[in-house]
Amino acid sequence: RKEVEQDPGPFNVPEGATVAFNCTYSNSASQSFFWYRQDCRKEPKLLMSVYSSGNEDGRFTAQLNRASQYISLLIRDSKLSDSATYLCVVLQTGANNLFFGTGTRLTVIP
């Protein structure tokens, strides 16, 4: 079983739409959670950390459900510039490396 599993996508949505990505992780001892964004032929860049209380940054909202080992990312009012691959990333307790999901590709259509 993979450490981190994501919606396979791709998601093609019109501008202005709301889109949600889901992710599950297998190790209940995981301690830190992130959403990264990766543009084509670029390195991943941190979009936001995910906290148990949930957190919001502008149009982006991240949620964590430890009981279900589930992470989500909600993007409201999608922009063309949101088109990218979104990676769900988990850091396990006692480990120093990140476990990456395979990513979900989002294309926002004019």
Place this chain on the structure above:
Amino acid sequence: SAVISQKPSRDICQRGTSLTIQCQVDSQVTMMFWYRQQPGQSLTLIATANQGSEATYESGFVIDKFPISRPNLTFSTLTVSNMSPEDSSIYLCSVEDGTNYGYTFGSGTRLTVV
């Protein structure tokens, strides 16, 4: 956040040769991480490089194939040895970014082995 300079950005290499990738960080960091991203796939950790000790390799990766140097707290190299076409991939270095509580990545090295 930390700034990482990674080079080369890309290379095309003959099979059987070796390529050394460098990462320079603008601040001192305890650990540096080397990842591989194969075409259409997500990132997989190759090894963790600690200054002053041997790198720690993940399952499926060995030192003879991917030797790593970590001479100081701001620099590391990864060598891809005796390359084959299966080594064609993007290689990225990464450091923990204390300011964002996330990890920062170098811009990546796109390697094509022919």
